[in-house]
Amino acid sequence: xxxxxxxxxxxxxxxxxxxxxxxxxxxxxxxxxxxxxxxxxxxxxxxxxxxxxxxxxxxxxxxxxxxxxxxxxxxxxxxxxxxxxxxxxxxxxxxxxxxxxxxxxxxxxxxxxxxxxxxxxxxxxxxxxxxxxxxxxxxxxxxxxxxxxxxxxxxxxxxxxxxxxxxxxxxxxxxxxxxxxxxxxxxxxxxxxxxxxxxxxxxxxxxxxxxxxxxxxxxxxxxxxxxxxxxxxxxxxxxxxxxxxxxxxxxxxxxxxxxxxxxxxxx
Numbered sequence: 001x002x003x004x005x006x007x008x009x010x011x012x013x014x015x016x017x018x019x020x021x022x023x024x025x026x027x028x029x030x031x032x033x034x035x036x037x038x039x040x041x042x043x044x045x046x047x048x049x050x051x052x053x054x055x056x057x058x059x060x061x062x063x064x065x066x067x068x069x070x071x072x073x074x075x076x077x078x079x080x081x082x083x084x085x086x087x088x089x090x091x092x093x094x095x096x097x098x099x100x101x102x103x104x105x106x107x108x109x110x111x112x113x114x115x116x117x118x119x120x121x122x123x124x125x126x127x128x129x130x131x132x133x134x135x136x137x138x139x140x141x142x143x144x145x146x147x148x149x150x151x152x153x154x155x156x157x158x159x160x161x162x163x164x165x166x167x168x169x170x171x172x173x174x175x176x177x178x179x180x181x182x183x184x185x186x187x188x189x190x191x192x193x194x195x196x197x198x199x200x201x202x203x204x205x206x207x208x209x210x211x212x213x214x215x216x217x218x219x220x221x222x223x224x225x226x227x228x229x230x231x232x233x234x235x236x237x238x239x240x241x242x243x244x245x246x247x248x249x250x251x252x253x254x255x256x257x258x259x260x261x262x263x264x265x266x267x
Contacts, residue, residue: 054126058127061123062128070082074131084132086134087129088125088129088136089134089135089137089192089195090198091124091125091129093198095115095116096114096121098113101115107177108178109199142211142214143191144187145218146215146219147212147220148216148219149219151213151216152215152216152219155209156221159204160217163179163200164179167224168181168182168183169183179201182221182225184225194209194217
């Protein structure tokens with residue numbers, strides 16, 4: 001009996017095969033398009049985008065955030081002083097430290113988180129400088145910390161230490177006012193404070209302190225920021241008050257504790 005020849009069975013194509021082929025085709029096509037787009041973008045020159053704000057932008061920011069107290073034309077109101085003659089340097093000091101805009105009337109405007117970017121602050125300063133010129137930014141050399149540190153320390157002790165403490169730790173004044181600590185103050189704001197005299201601080205013009213002497217003081221303060229207390233624990237750098245309190249509590253307290261322990265042992 002002749003053996004029957006089996007015919008090779010052909011499997012049915014999966015219904016997902018077409019979808020898989022379409023997916024692979026789309027991936028290949030998309031990858032090729034993305035590669036070509038990247039190559040074209042790499043060979044073309046990038047567009048120049050200008051984001052610098054102008055004095056006109058600063059005017060809009062000023063009117064939206066400052067004019068309520070200082071007036072639309074910087075003339076001042078019952079709630080805020082005139083800004084004629086303060087210049088962009090004073091604007092930078094007050095706004096970059098968060099003192100302005102002021103949240104509430106108080107003996108002194110406290111530092112708080114800054115509400116504007118550096119570009120916005122410079123734009124507002126440019127607007128104020130354009131309308132009512134005043135002190136402007138110094139040369140970079142004045143803020144580089146390359147002055148005479150020893151001379152700066154002497155000048156600081158003569159002119160500033162009675163309020164800010166010899167170590168720049170700050171201190172209390174009268175009627176709820178205070179001189180802030182200078183441990184985190186930027187060189188520009190150190191210079192701005194001397195030139196513009198914010199809060200209760202006097203103005204140190206060039207007849208009182210020359211530009212070179214201001215540079216020396218900035219260099220001394222930067223030296224204090226970069227060097228830890230050589231004597232060990234600074235105890236807040238508040239002088240003999242905190243040091244005496246430490247000795248009374250821990251020094252004499254330790255002696256009393258040792259005396260009591262020796263007496264108890266002998267008994």
